[in-house]
Amino acid sequence: MSIFRFFSKQSSAPTARERLQVLLAHERASVGQSDLVAVLREEILAVIAKHVQVDRDRVSVKMDRGEHVTTLEVDIEIPITAGVRAA
């Protein structure tokens, strides 16, 4: 086992360096708007709640900050019984 590890040795420092570069690029850009995710979550929910009933505990917001693109994933469970509200 250890001999395999010796030959397929992968260094961890380049990974550390890359993770830091991506993270800090985002953190430097977003000074003062650190609660952006929370703001987006509230506003998106408000829009959806206008039309359907939403259980606030069944909402998940995920953010993935990549090197070039950031994705925001909002997953809202709408129960079948909720019904669409009258416009």
Place this chain on the structure above:
Amino acid sequence: MAKVVVVTSGKGGVGKTTSTAALGAALAQRNEKTVVVDFDVGLRNLDLVMGAERRVVYDLVNVIQGDAKLTQAMIRDKRLETLFLLPASQTRDKDALTPEGVERVMDELKKHFDWIICDSPAGIERGATLAMRHADVAVVVTNPEVSSVRDSDRIIGLLDAKTERAERGERVEKHLLLTRYDAVRAERGDMLKVDDVLEILSIPLIGIVPESADVLKASNLGAPVTLADSRSAPAIAYLDAARRLAGETLPITIPGEKRGFLGKIFGRRAA
């Protein structure tokens, strides 16, 4: 003209207090009148690292609140007569520091010293922001490790925003002090290299202090590492860094990198 230096990092445990003591002593060894000021109110340790813990009578908070004069609170080092310590309070919390009080103390210190070295507490709250508030120069202490680098980046941002100099539209001179560096592990690819950290933080390097048993030994004895054994590798790194702080230009060497063939083999195995 007095120079105010803040030794800061954001993250705890990276070597701020060790570096403050070592740099302060190194500057005092150059015959320049130096005071090291502990801003870590409630968790003071600079007195202990300097070996003056039994001589503390008054502290920074006493001076700020007018209970003691500055001259009464300052402790002269027993080994170097150009070196002084202004301890922090152990019984109060960091709210006992007021911006006006700190300003008064700093103005008074500037009249008497060549160097005022402020040892910042960890974090980014009151103690840390007040420690950096009056700085002309910042020494950002960083370990070659992801959380330390991230926190240093944050602190660099604060130095550019929350200091008196920044508010006047001037710049705080910022220097990177890389501590606990292990050249063998970096060469093997298991630790961020000097160049990696420099590229990410993009501030000039003032020194590289190697990971070394001499640092713990010195703090066990209550002596700044530059005084405990001035020929040890970390002492040399701090003495050189102090010379660079004072404006000298000297090439930066990476401690522990110039190993012979045998040294390489055994060094790798040992680590």
